[in-house]
Amino acid sequence: MVAEIGHYALILALIVSLLQSTVPLIGAHRQDRAAMLFGSYAAITQFAFVSLAFACLTQAFVTSDFSVAVVAANSHTLKPMLYKVSGVWGNHEGSMLLWVFILAIFGAAVAAFGRNLPETLKANTLAVQSMISLGFLAFILFTSNPFARLDPAPLDGNGLNPILQDPGLAFHPPFLYLGYVGFSIAFSFSAAALIEGKVDASWARWVRPWVLAAWCFLTIGITLGSAWAYYTLGWGGWWFWDPVENASFMPWLAGTALLHSALVVERRNALVSWTILLGIFTFTLSLIGTFLVRSGVLTSVHAFATDPARGVFILLLIVAATGGSLILYAIRMPGLKSGSPFSIVSREAGLTLNNVILTVACATVFLGTFYPLIVDLMGRDKISVGPPYYNMTFVPIMIPLLIAMSVGPMLKWKRDTLREALDKLKPAAIAAGVALLVVLGITFGKNIAAGLAIALAAWLVVGSLINLGMRLRIGQVPLGTSLGLARTTPRSFFGLVLAHAGMGLTVLGIAGMSAWATETIQMVRPGGTISLSGYDLKFASVNNVPGPNYDAERAVFNVTRNGRFVTVLETERRFYPVREQQTTVAGIRTNLLSNIYVVIGEPDKKGAWQVRLYYHPLVPWIWLGALIMALGGFVSLSDRRFRVGAPARQKTGATLAPAE
Amino acid sequence: MSKLSAFAPVMLFATIAAALGLSLTNDPHKMPSMLIDKPAPKFELAAVDGTPKPLSSDALKGEVMLLNVYASWCPGCRLEHPTLMKIANQKIIPLYGINWKDKPGQGGAWLKQHNNPYLAVGDDPTGRTGIDMGVTGVPETFVIDKGGRIRYRHAGPVTDDVWQDVFEPLLASLRKSP
Numbered sequence: 001m002v003a004e005i006g007h008y009a010l011i012l013a014l015i016v017s018l019l020q021s022t023v024p025l026i027g028a029h030r031q032d033r034a035a036m037l038f039g040s041y042a043a044i045t046q047f048a049f050v051s052l053a054f055a056c057l058t059q060a061f062v063t064s065d066f067s068v069a070v071v072a073a074n075s076h077t078l079k080p081m082l083y084k085v086s087g088v089w090g091n092h093e094g095s096m097l098l099w100v101f102i103l104a105i106f107g108a109a110v111a112a113f114g115r116n117l118p119e120t121l122k123a124n125t126l127a128v129q130s131m132i133s134l135g136f137l138a139f140i141l142f143t144s145n146p147f148a149r150l151d152p153a154p155l156d157g158n159g160l161n162p163i164l165q166d167p168g169l170a171f172h173p174p175f176l177y178l179g180y181v182g183f184s185i186a187f188s189f190s191a192a193a194l195i196e197g198k199v200d201a202s203w204a205r206w207v208r209p210w211v212l213a214a215w216c217f218l219t220i221g222i223t224l225g226s227a228w229a230y231y232t233l234g235w236g237g238w239w240f241w242d243p244v245e246n247a248s249f250m251p252w253l254a255g256t257a258l259l260h261s262a263l264v265v266e267r268r269n270a271l272v273s274w275t276i277l278l279g280i281f282t283f284t285l286s287l288i289g290t291f292l293v294r295s296g297v298l299t300s301v302h303a304f305a306t307d308p309a310r311g312v313f314i315l316l317l318i319v320a321a322t323g324g325s326l327i328l329y330a331i332r333m334p335g336l337k338s339g340s341p342f343s344i345v346s347r348e349a350g351l352t353l354n355n356v357i358l359t360v361a362c363a364t365v366f367l368g369t370f371y372p373l374i375v376d377l378m379g380r381d382k383i384s385v386g387p388p389y390y391n392m393t394f395v396p397i398m399i400p401l402l403i404a405m406s407v408g409p410m411l412k413w414k415r416d417t418l419r420e421a422l423d424k425l426k427p428a429a430i431a432a433g434v435a436l437l438v439v440l441g442i443t444f445g446k447n448i449a450a451g452l453a454i455a456l457a458a459w460l461v462v463g464s465l466i467n468l469g470m471r472l473r474i475g476q477v478p479l480g481t482s483l484g485l486a487r488t489t490p491r492s493f494f495g496l497v498l499a500h501a502g503m504g505l506t507v508l509g510i511a512g513m514s515a516w517a518t519e520t521i522q523m524v525r526p527g528g529t530i531s532l533s534g535y536d537l538k539f540a541s542v543n544n545v546p547g548p549n550y551d552a553e554r555a556v557f558n559v560t561r562n563g564r565f566v567t568v569l570e571t572e573r574r575f576y577p578v579r580e581q582q583t584t585v586a587g588i589r590t591n592l593l594s595n596i597y598v599v600i601g602e603p604d605k606k607g608a609w610q611v612r613l614y615y616h617p618l619v620p621w622i623w624l625g626a627l628i629m630a631l632g633g634f635v636s637l638s639d640r641r642f643r644v645g646a647p648a649r650q651k652t653g654a655t656l657a658p659a660e
Numbered sequence: 661m662s663k664l665s666a667f668a669p670v671m672l673f674a675t676i677a678a679a680l681g682l683s684l685t686n687d688p689h690k691m692p693s694m695l696i697d698k699p700a701p702k703f704e705l706a707a708v709d710g711t712p713k714p715l716s717s718d719a720l721k722g723e724v725m726l727l728n729v730y731a732s733w734c735p736g737c738r739l740e741h742p743t744l745m746k747i748a749n750q751k752i753i754p755l756y757g758i759n760w761k762d763k764p765g766q767g768g769a770w771l772k773q774h775n776n777p778y779l780a781v782g783d784d785p786t787g788r789t790g791i792d793m794g795v796t797g798v799p800e801t802f803v804i805d806k807g808g809r810i811r812y813r814h815a816g817p818v819t820d821d822v823w824q825d826v827f828e829p830l831l832a833s834l835r836k837s838p
Contacts, residue, residue: 281669284673315677315684323670326669326673329669330667330669330670334666374679376683580735
């Protein structure tokens, strides 16, 4: 019964989305207020119906209703409750429902919180947003109905893929989707602006918070995914340039560019048509990511149930959405105002450089992801593009960006001199030089690459701190005055400092991991000891331990350093009988500066076990830095300029536009 | 800006969309073998511990048969094992095996634990024969025709679905042809 309610709710949502994608559009065209207002009510109604459907599917999973096909294929009565819930989106049908759910959340949020938007822009935005919903609701109902029944119902389910039964992964998809799908709003705003044929500074101010929110969620989602891959796949790697990882990384790169170019539109009314294009392309990359994962055109470790028919449907959706909006762009663009000029050294120029580099980097990842496909289409060769390609292309492209990242925020709008900005950054340059010398000193000049990378990290972190210090005039005025300045400084400034410093910390982690990670693989008997980078691990015991839905062999290691006790590490090999699948759980000890990482493999006949041991210096900062970046985004998002004073600002925006 | 440049993004996107569309006709799991329609390479392999017969390439002709490559450390092999047992028990087609890159004793122990579906299993501890056969990973299954030529190579587990969708039609057509 509950499943039928869910199915029915989805059908109603489809009907509402059809109305929402047409009525407000016509209303905006005819200046009919009632029809435009209808868009807001429809968005909230659509949200209500999709929520109901999502709740129904969750209920089916929680109560293990195996008469629902998706539940039977992906759940099991013995599974812990957390994974019963996360099982909702641990499969194709459910995850598409999550997709639509988040689309509806964002649509309803614009309807509810976008009170300051001009009526026509809001109506057009909601209509475009609903066209996307319409496409995906149709996709779900016609090709992947999550509420399909099984008759007779099996006594128990198939279980969730054990590799997905992990707390990190339980929350990875919702965050990723909040990011991915959140960019739909940027798309809808861009398309709406094109429909109206009018883009100005206020448009950028309205779209920026949505882009920022989506970007923060995507950052967290990617971070969770990377951390999950690190501790469950048991290879000790944190990024594999896997097509599916790239699928989430490309929208992140484009979204980061969008975030910065929208700033230029907001402040200086320049880069207007470029920003519109980025808005369209960022979401297109999200859609292409979805296409990649669902259609099975590329092989990946993230093997989702793939089906070419679904691929065709998603591809048609992409063609309709992106193709349609780009044709609209081609028609409207010549009429859009081109921006005001700026000097080659200015804040605008810095942000433009950011956009150029991020776009090229994104194109590089795109090419690397699709190159195997292109080669395959042209000839018969099967190739795979791996980390060496990205090390040779992506990394060198990003280095100038990282160097410029400290300089950009120092530049004034309109016109500035490079010398003045660089003068301010002297302490950062000194910090970078010291970091390089220290690294070269410790390693006897061997690790130049790592030294340079850590110098870059110091440059970013210290550069951000200098920016903060200058803004608050620390050291120049009494502390009380600085605190007063801190109170009046907009939050978005602190967001900038946090995000840029966070990037520096991530670079630090990557540098440490790439230069000094060590590993060893040995056959060890219980009682034996292995040593790595100053740590001694005594293999204390190995036992069979039953879990809720698996059997595990748990190995216990006592870790000492120079004879002093450090910690006890446990690592498990779990066998899930329902799926006949095995997973490993790494034993990890972190002190925020480095990780010790141990995994057991197969035993041999003589009672020895294969033990892999890794020492990973600085690796936690890869994720902590990324989370600090996301935190910076949220801090910026809490800036009151995004929330209040909108009507007054609307006016300034309108007067600004013709002035330039 | 000129009208033409306004259409550049949509042209770029059209190219990408067309490539994506073409890619849908592509199956990344399909890896053509160089050995298709050629005789199986020569090999002489000792019997895996606890199995009755050694395996020689000379035995692989005269009728349509399967040659399955497995290893004890391979999860996919455990997945396809029930299907292989069904094939063996119902005598659907002669099934031979190669134990690929296993430590001494483990390939045999695995068969003892899970039952042995093979008429004969050769032990290939170094993977040398696997290289000749073009094996890239386990499990892999080759279809060999009456003339001893390799006609099909399947990479990945042979589950019941794969058996029905891929092997049954293929075997039916091979048995008909001389």
